[in-house]
Amino acid sequence: MTSPTLTAPQGPQGPQGSQPAVPARPLALRPKRPVGVLIAAGFLVLVVLAAVFAPLVAPYAPDAIDLSASLVGTGGEHLLGTDASGQDLLSRVLHGTRTSLIAPLLLLALGAALGVTLGTLAAWRGGWVDTLVSRITDVMYAFPGLLFVVLIIAVFGAGMTTSVLALGLAYTPTIAKYTRSVALAERAKPYIDAYRVQGMGGARICARYLVPNLGRSVVGYLVVLFGEALMSLATLSYLGFGAQPPSSDWGLMVQEGQAAVVQGALLPAMVPGTAIAAVVVAFNIVGVWAADRLGSRR
Numbered sequence: 001m002t003s004p005t006l007t008a009p010q011g012p013q014g015p016q017g018s019q020p021a022v023p024a025r026p027l028a029l030r031p032k033r034p035v036g037v038l039i040a041a042g043f044l045v046l047v048v049l050a051a052v053f054a055p056l057v058a059p060y061a062p063d064a065i066d067l068s069a070s071l072v073g074t075g076g077e078h079l080l081g082t083d084a085s086g087q088d089l090l091s092r093v094l095h096g097t098r099t100s101l102i103a104p105l106l107l108l109a110l111g112a113a114l115g116v117t118l119g120t121l122a123a124w125r126g127g128w129v130d131t132l133v134s135r136i137t138d139v140m141y142a143f144p145g146l147l148f149v150v151l152i153i154a155v156f157g158a159g160m161t162t163s164v165l166a167l168g169l170a171y172t173p174t175i176a177k178y179t180r181s182v183a184l185a186e187r188a189k190p191y192i193d194a195y196r197v198q199g200m201g202g203a204r205i206c207a208r209y210l211v212p213n214l215g216r217s218v219v220g221y222l223v224v225l226f227g228e229a230l231m232s233l234a235t236l237s238y239l240g241f242g243a244q245p246p247s248s249d250w251g252l253m254v255q256e257g258q259a260a261v262v263q264g265a266l267l268p269a270m271v272p273g274t275a276i277a278a279v280v281v282a283f284n285i286v287g288v289w290a291a292d293r294l295g296s297r298r
Helices: 035-052 089-125 127-142 145-156 160-187 190-197 202-213 215-238 250-261 267-296
Strands: none
Touching: 035 089, 035 267, 089 127, 089 160, 089 202, 089 215, 089 250, 089 267, 127 160, 145 160, 145 215, 160 202, 160 215, 190 202, 202 215, 215 250, 215 267, 250 267
16 A cells, blocks of 8 residues: 655646746835925926016016105005016016026027037047047136136126126036036946947047937036026126126125115125025025936946
8 A cells, every 4th residue: 555645735827737827016106296296396387487487477567766766665556565666576477487597598508508518528539539528627616607707797897698608608617527527437438339330430429329318417517507697697696797787686786785785685695685585595405306306327
């Protein structure tokens, strides 16, 4: 009499005796955006909407002068008060949003066009081209950026256009150095050698594949620089080199409201100053978060 063969217990099998499929795990939820980033982003959306619809939502014209309402405090007719000329501060801040957002965007576009070109060229060509570009950017770094901008304004005259062009040139070496570091890492990836083996020219590889792959990192870096660019333009306007009267630029408004502080009226300088600080902080919060996210997806 033979003893029965003991076998390990088997679980239920699938069709044709195959092992049952392991149930798929639920997809991992995407990490939630921090509350601070959401608040900052929502605030920036409101700022952009204010810039777009300023003529519709502003209660007064930005250049409407009413000397009888000089330095009026907050109230029903003037929600944020008036300046020394009786101009409504809320209306001026709303209209000044356009200049305060568009001007930094233009100067960063100029700086990015020059900086990305120089940084990519230095990383791709290497050798004496890289050395030359590095020395040029080092020299510009050694020269104070604000002094460089003031010298350009002294030659070509004050104004927002000159300030944008001068600051665009001042930001070029910063963007070029960052682009060069990212491009060097991208150039070392295997796909570059793969395209070369296929007989593709260096200029085509660089323009068609290398530069687009730098887009995420460069855009994230430019978002971080936006707040600094806004602050730089406001500083130039405050010093009298940027926007000129009767502009509603925030930096110029701070400069014009400074005299009223002596008379005990803080709103003409505090309202535009608070607007500058709030927008810069919001852009820094969103910019750092965006740079981290975009950099992690490279």
